[in-house]
């Protein structure tokens with residue numbers, strides 16, 4: 001305990017000395033490692049936090065991480081919040097790829113890939129899905145031909161988030177056409193390599209955060225292979241576990257900003273001490289309860305996993321999270337009435353224009369990272385022990 | 390399930406073995422068939438008391454074992470699994486909490502040891518309509534020289550047939566609907582002017598309407614402060630709501646387990662019916678709802694143990710979450726069993742019936758949803 005309080009004091013002092021007060025409670029709309037480029041105080045803060053390793057507090061110090069225990073990391077989060085500070089570094093690298101490297105990569109690969117992820121210098125994208133390989137991911141066809149000390153990749157990936165801005169891609173590629181699962185390898189490649197072409201795809205929200213990526217005779221050195229050749233499927237799936245765990249640790253997307261209750265007061269108004277619209281009041285209540293129960297469950301799963309190890313039941317959190325977000329977004333635009341359906345123009349404020357987009361974006365929540373149906377299949381099979389899934 | 394202490398694990402195993410051997414759903418069926426007046430078998434209740442469960446929450450100084458609500462929840466979940474009929478929640482939780490939270494030292498000494506031993510069965514008599522609404526208490530308590538005179542009726546009192554200590558919410562001031570002006574009284578079940586009528590509900594438990602015709606209550610039997618009983622009442626009810634939620638979780642968990650087993654054994658079209666996605670996905674969804682309900686139930690129980698400021702919210706959340714899960718699970722238990730699920734010979738109906746009575750007790754989902762969102766100021 002006294003160790004922890006000493007650590008708390010250390011964190012507090014460090015934040016006082018290093019976190020620029022001008023940034024208090026002003027997190028950037030995008031993080032370094034996800035494509036954001038900073039300047040001024042924000043860039044100073046990124047460099048300082050990255051140097052200290054506290055952007056990835058629990059990663060080992062030998063690769064540039066913070067080397068903190070879970071308890072210390074919690075103290076750090078608490079103190080950051082209290083100081084109005086935030087982590088400006090994130091993305092696929094810190095959330096999924098880095099933790100996977102720590103579990104499976106060689107010493108040399110960890111030393112090569114981890115430090116730039118920790119500092120937010122490199123933006124990674126994830127090349128898994130292909131036009132013919134979505135839920136049935138292992139049917140992927142993009143082929144990495146073994147030419148001795150390098151691979152030559154041909155084929156394409158689709159729905160690749162952030163590929164346009166990304167510096168590097170990790171992904172799964174076919175290295176043996178005769179076997180489905182045992183013919184896949186986990187490979188990293190530089191997006192600036194000759195033969196890589198990125199074509200943005202427009203979403204229903206009018207934004208274009210994801211892409212098609214085409215590979216034509218792309219040469220990739222052998223040292224970019226993670227794990228053994230033809231053993232990449234297990235690594236690829238392992239990485240998705242980190243994705244689900246990340247979701248379990250998060251809450252409702254954007255639930256901290258403009259809340260439903262606040263919006264309801266602004267757009268609907270009160271009738272005495274109750275919201276004027278009884279039906280919407282009930283749905284807001286249901287949504288809030290769902291979010292409350294979600295955070296209770298995420299907390300419980302985390303503490304149980306610490307004792308009993310991770311459980312496949314985590315898959316239900318992904319399904320619940322998708323529903324929670326989607327319900328919340330639907331409710332928000334409904335509360336705003338016709339103003340919640342604004343596409344563009346000065347007649348509408350930023351909340352209105354923003355929420356219509358996050359509402360549209362939220363439709364992907366039950367598709368990305370394993371669709372609801374696929375997650376329910378997994379739970380039916382691995383948790384409930386049902387056959388045929 | 391969250392991480393249990395060694396003590397909790399031992400108790401859980403002990404109770405679950407006892408439920409399996411002595412208080413299974415088969416036992417409940419026998420009780421239903423013999424239809425005892427109290428709505429439970431005295432043998433079952435005696436065993437529960439012998440196991441020390443009636444005094445679980447009561448401090449050792451008053452003859453109990455002084456355990457926390459988290460531990461109580463572990464026990465109630467197991468009893469829920471057996472649909473075990475007993476006055477444990479009404480007396481060992483709600484009754485005991487009322488005396489513990491509101492009682493004077495004398496009152497505690499007088500009642501707690503006897504609640505712990507099971508000699509006294511206590512219950513809270515609060516509702517006066519078919520819908521839960523503590524602030525609508527109208528039963529009149531008028532000031533007499535040395536005490537109060539109670540006049541009015543309470544309905545759907547849980548374990549109202551067996552209770553020999555009635556904790557009665559009465560109006561000493563204000564109007565029905567006001568929080569102010571409510572007072573709690575300890576009333577001897579045998580007192581002159583107390584008359585009960587058994588209500589046969591679908592769950593075959595011991596519910597009663599109770600009439601109070603000029604029942605005399607001495608000043609020594611006022612529980613808490615005159616006119617300021619609502620806060621105490623609400624605290625006591627929240628303990629009942631959390632406890633009942635734990636029992637409901639057990640009922641739902643057992644319904645889930647039995648249904649899942651059926652999905653793995655019943656064959657149609659040459660395969661286990663559980664291999665059909667329409668059923669498998671629903672089972673996975675029930676599993677998800679069960680996990681969420683468990684988190685909220687544990688959240689409420691822990692909230693009581695830690696003295697959370699958000700207790701009302703946590704308890705309403707628990708009753709709603711477990712209410713949703715149990716509602717859907719008890720319906721789907723029948724649907725997924727097909728025709729056999731509709732028969733009296735099969736147990737599914739017992740789960741459905743008890744589920745709905747528990748749902749209505751101490752506030753249904755509509756009540757708690759309203760209470761939850763009211764805390765947000767809308």
Ligand SMILES: Cc1cc2nc3c(=O)[nH]c(=O)nc-3n(C[C@H](O)[C@H](O)[C@H](O)COP(=O)(O)OP(=O)(O)OC[C@H]3O[C@@H](n4cnc5c(N)ncnc54)[C@H](O)[C@@H]3O)c2cc1C
Nearest residue numbers: 126127128129134135159160161364367368369371373374
């Ligand atoms: C916003 C967004 C971002 C994404 N980012 C990335 C990324 O960065 N990198 C990447 O590699 N991929 C990414 N994806 C792709 C995502 O992983 C796939 O969309 C997803 O795996 C589903 O594949 P699919 O689109 O081919 O749909 P399909 O697999 O064709 O599914 C179509 C429908 O069939 C259902 N279905 C499929 N199989 C079954 C089954 N066995 N039982 C029942 N129903 C079934 C699905 O649930 C779905 O409803 C992203 C997707 C979105 C929407």
